[in-house]
Amino acid sequence: MTIEKEFFRQVMGQFATGVTVVATATGARLSGLTVNSFTSVSLNPPLVLVCIDLTSQTLPFLRASGHFAVSFLTNEQESLSRCFATTSAEHYDRFCHAPYHIAATGSPILDGALAFVDARIVAEYPGGDHAIFMGQVEAMGSNGKVQFLNPVAKERSTLTEWSEEDQGSSQEPQPDKWPLAYYLGQYRHLARDYKRPSLAAYYDEDFD
Numbered sequence: 001m002t003i004e005k006e007f008f009r010q011v012m013g014q015f016a017t018g019v020t021v022v023a024t025a026t027g028a029r030l031s032g033l034t035v036n037s038f039t040s041v042s043l044n045p046p047l048v049l050v051c052i053d054l055t056s057q058t059l060p061f062l063r064a065s066g067h068f069a070v071s072f073l074t075n076e077q078e079s080l081s082r083c084f085a086t087t088s089a090e091h092y093d094r095f096c097h098a099p100y101h102i103a104a105t106g107s108p109i110l111d112g113a114l115a116f117v118d119a120r121i122v123a124e125y126p127g128g129d130h131a132i133f134m135g136q137v138e139a140m141g142s143n144g145k146v147q148f149l150n151p152v153a154k155e156r157s158t159l160t161e162w163s164e165e166d167q168g169s170s171q172e173p174q175p176d177k178w179p180l181a182y183y184l185g186q187y188r189h190l191a192r193d194y195k196r197p198s199l200a201a202y203y204d205e206d207f208d
């Protein structure tokens, strides 16, 4: 009896996710990779986690810097996602030509992203062939709104520009920005004409 790798992938592929780029900076060097194993962990304190393959070239840079930023990609950033998932010079030497701003920790967040989370690594756990990084959120933003854990964090970042570029202060989703989704090993775009179904329709019954 065993769990086959391919079957593991097949089953996990049924779980639809968003797509992010997890990136860090060590000195002048920027590194990042496409990640969908990103999870919100705790509200108080604010914690998130990402799982990084032990063979990842970004892994040593994450360990060295002690921080990372997670950019949630929009459906217009699929090509960036593809680039950050390749072993190319574009990826390793030119940060996929992605425009970015520096977040509170010093990590880069991608311009045009749907939202970002900027975190300081507070723990690393073994996760089989992956390393699990727990990050405490120092800054996060979406929809033109940015919040910082403390004033020092705010001083260090260039996020003001990021928020000015991504105008709009309402709590409503940005109509021109939609998440990039990943499902069954393929990129997907969400349907914009979602209508909430009734329970009656689900059971094909009349509930009155």
Ligand SMILES: Cc1cc2nc3c(=O)[nH]c(=O)nc-3n(C[C@H](O)[C@H](O)[C@H](O)COP(=O)(O)O)c2cc1C
Pocket (backbone or CB within 6 Å): 019, 032, 033, 034, 035, 036, 037, 038, 051, 052, 053, 055, 056, 057, 058, 059, 081, 084, 085, 086, 087, 182
């Ligand atoms: C949609 C998608 C999600 C991915 N999620 C992860 C992930 O959660 N963790 C990971 O280590 N690699 C993940 N990868 C694979 C890496 O992005 C890919 O192996 C990349 O080339 C690693 O770059 P690096 O070696 O420079 O770190 C994902 C790839 C794709 C396309």
